[in-house]
Amino acid sequence: MTATHASSSKTALSVNVNKVALLRNTRHLGIPDVLRAARLCLEAGAQGITVHPRPDERHIRSSDVYELAALMKDWPDREFNVEGNPLHNLMTFVRNLSARGLPLHQCTFVPDSEGQFTSDHGWNFPDDAERLKPLIDEVHRRGVRVSLFMDPLPQAMAAAQAVGADRVEFYTETYARAWGTAEKDRVLSNFVHAGQAAAAINLGVNAGHDLNRDNLTEFLRAVPGVREVSIGHALISDALELGYSAAVKDYLRCIDDAFEPRFKPE
Template sequence: MKILSPVPVVSHAHDKTALSVNVNKVALLRNSRHLDIPSVLRAAELCLEAGAQGITVHPRPDERHIRRDDVFELAALMKDWPDREFNIEGNPFQNLMDFVHDLAARGLPLHQCTFVPDSEDQFTSDHGWSFPEDAERLRPLIQQAHDRRVRVSLFMDPVPEAMAAAKAVGADRVEFYTETYARAWAGSEKAKVLARFTLAAQAAAAAGLGINAGHDLNRDNLTEFVREVPGVLEVSIGHALIADALELGYAATVRSYLASIDRAFVSA
């Protein structure tokens, strides 16, 4: 009898850092009227057609942007893109695990869930999990995701000492919260901040964790982050990318972000 791995493996055509497009801001604009435009589903489709390796959503309990129906419609779309990944972010103590369970029950794809410790009324994600404080309550929820063959990434600050603890509770990856890097990028503290991410990435790799990153990454700062921080498997980008798409269009914007990633892998 063949034993299945608890976490599905998707082989990307892109052999470098993958780009997952967060479409929350498309939903936020749509929700400002009752016309169902712009279409979240069409935005995701255009980004995938342009080469994005994944789609990310962060459905909050108040549905101020991504709605419950969006999640299932996007998951159905992803069945047509078997070489791409669907990632859902959220707090596992709010509504995230409902989606993990319901998507599995419907036979719809979910490749990764990113556990984020935000409160229901929080404006945006602004910190990672704490260890050992959060360890025991995260462990059974990570196992629930694994039981449904879903990879788990923990949203984390770049704290090297916490990486082994994240692995110990069962996480497959960590997603580095990169706002501190984005704020420092144009200033004198950039090198010091990047060094913290590099050390955290080295600690994560040593612990056996994959590395994702996201929050305030953009076309200006993305190349340097991917070049300097070792082993970044995926970046999840929403706000800046959708803002750029308002000027450039989805396809040109996605291609521009992919080019920013490619430049990180060009030999000096």
């Protein structure tokens, strides 16, 4: 009998609280409270908090970033991940957090346009390498890990590492769209091969975008070495019915299920 599972270390869950801010911004009462949401998720066991502050502040505002970073000082064993386009407003947050002595553990570079509805593609190499390299170097000088938002292209993993990335974050919407269809296995195989290419050169792998309680476990079982999943839309939607704590705990269960030994006859 042989045991199979995704990797030897368990995947971390980082909760993206953008959608909490989006709902809050429809009124002027400060509810739902983004800080309270983050605190409840951390208390339930989430290993990190993610935000993606866009230039138009349609959900996460600048003030949220600094207030959440201050909150994270009370959780030294958890991580704060700020994502966005380094050619727009992301580097301002990196510099200001550093200047204020506030925690920032990971910076995820995402190639979205200012008015983009949501992130929908990864960086392109070699086209983006020259402009990314000095920005990655600056983030590293501030002691912060850099992850690049990437499509699951095995041939691009070495290029991401060469430009200085510590990790890549696989854009997983294609997998989520294929879930439950005849295309699922074919699409998932793209992520498996990209994950294998990253593992072969010791490039860390994160994943995010439309992962949910239905599709998360199978993804983590299949793709080697996923260190972190960043989940916002689905988790916050589930929290509307279950509450933050129960929703986080069920996503942690999905992660645990992926790492349970699975036995098959030899």
